[in-house]
Amino acid sequence: MTNFNIEIKNLKKFKKALAQSPELAKKTLKNSLEESVYEWQRQSGMVTPVDTGRLRRGVVNPSSIRVDKARAILSPNIEYAIYVHEGTSRMKKRPFFKWGLDRAKRKIQKIFEANIDKLFKNIADKTNF
Numbered sequence: 001m002t003n004f005n006i007e008i009k010n011l012k013k014f015k016k017a018l019a020q021s022p023e024l025a026k027k028t029l030k031n032s033l034e035e036s037v038y039e040w041q042r043q044s045g046m047v048t049p050v051d052t053g054r055l056r057r058g059v060v061n062p063s064s065i066r067v068d069k070a071r072a073i074l075s076p077n078i079e080y081a082i083y084v085h086e087g088t089s090r091m092k093k094r095p096f097f098k099w100g101l102d103r104a105k106r107k108i109q110k111i112f113e114a115n116i117d118k119l120f121k122n123i124a125d126k127t128n129f
Contacts, residue, residue, distance in 0.1 A: 037072035044100025
């Protein structure tokens, strides 16, 4: 549905750190994804169109989030969410997930930057890097 990119500064330094501590890096990535998708969910919930409130409850429901190794998915368990988001021939689209992501992008960038900084610090502390 909606994609975005995050620029990682000092990528060579990051790759070196990853090679030195892959398990810690995996944990950092997963934590960053979890924090980010919760922020995206929070922001999307605030801009979700409301008629009865069922769609908004579906968006902010904890079961609407899945995080695996390198991916976070926000997907409400409401069957008509896609029609509201993408629109139909009779209804204009209201891309509340995109709106929420737009609102959350700066915070998500900060989440990743802070967690990567912590990763570097942890590796430096462990390896005198």
